[in-house]
Amino acid sequence: MKIQFTDISTAGNHYTITDDDWLARTDLRKNTPVRAELRLTKKNDRRVEVCGNLNAGLLLACDRCLADYSFTAQTTFHYILDLESEKNGHIKEIECTRANLDIIQVDEPVIDIPDLLRQQLYLVLPEKKICSAGCKGLCMQCGMNWNTGECSCADDMSNSPFAVLASLKKG
Numbered sequence: 206m207k208i209q210f211t212d213i214s215t216a217g218n219h220y221t222i223t224d225d226d227w228l229a230r231t232d233l234r235k236n237t238p239v240r241a242e243l244r245l246t247k248k249n250d251r252r253v254e255v256c257g258n259l260n261a262g263l264l265l266a267c268d269r270c271l272a273d274y275s276f277t278a279q280t281t282f283h284y285i286l287d288l289e290s291e292k293n294g295h296i297k298e299i300e301c302t303r304a305n306l307d308i309i310q311v312d313e314p315v316i317d318i319p320d321l322l323r324q325q326l327y328l329v330l331p332e333k334k335i336c337s338a339g340c341k342g343l344c345m346q347c348g349m350n351w352n353t354g355e356c357s358c359a360d361d362m363s364n365s366p367f368a369v370l371a372s373l374k375k376g
């Protein structure tokens with residue numbers, strides 16, 4: 206769904222997005238219904254204020270134990286899109302207004318809503334994906350998930366070179 210600047214009113218256009226087509230085009234997996242709200246307000250011919258929120262339940266794979274866990278991505282955003290005036294100015298800059306709203310320069314007077322939602326979602330994904338703070342991870346020797354129980358490698362490991370690696374990893 207693409208919205209032209211000319212289709213946006215000064216009173217504000219309101220959108221509630223409950224379909225998840227925009228999410229299907231990512232490598233992310235959905236866990237619960239996805240919902241986003243967006244208000245686009247025309248400031249002048251070149252400027253549009255974007256205000257919205259996004260709520261998406263996702264399934265992520267834990268970096269430590271590789272198991273899936275659910276993560277709720279929640280974010281609100283508020284910024285101004287400013288149509289770049291120079292023809293060659295394709296560099297997207299972010300600056301601050303007096304109202305402390307970010308200004309994002311765009312080179313076309315159009316808003317791609319799926320793109321916008323994907324960008325906002327990626328901003329709030331955790332850098333390190335860990336299912337829980339106490340995740341014990343996998344046994345380096347047999348691959349057992351230590352969150353579900355203990356394996357019998359521990360005794361052998363204290364005598365193997367892996368023991369050193371394992372203790373380094375834990376630290």
Ligand SMILES: [Zn+2]
Nearest residue numbers: 267270336340
């Ligand atoms: Zn884990």
Ligand SMILES: [Zn+2]
Nearest residue numbers: 344347356358
């Ligand atoms: Zn093991």
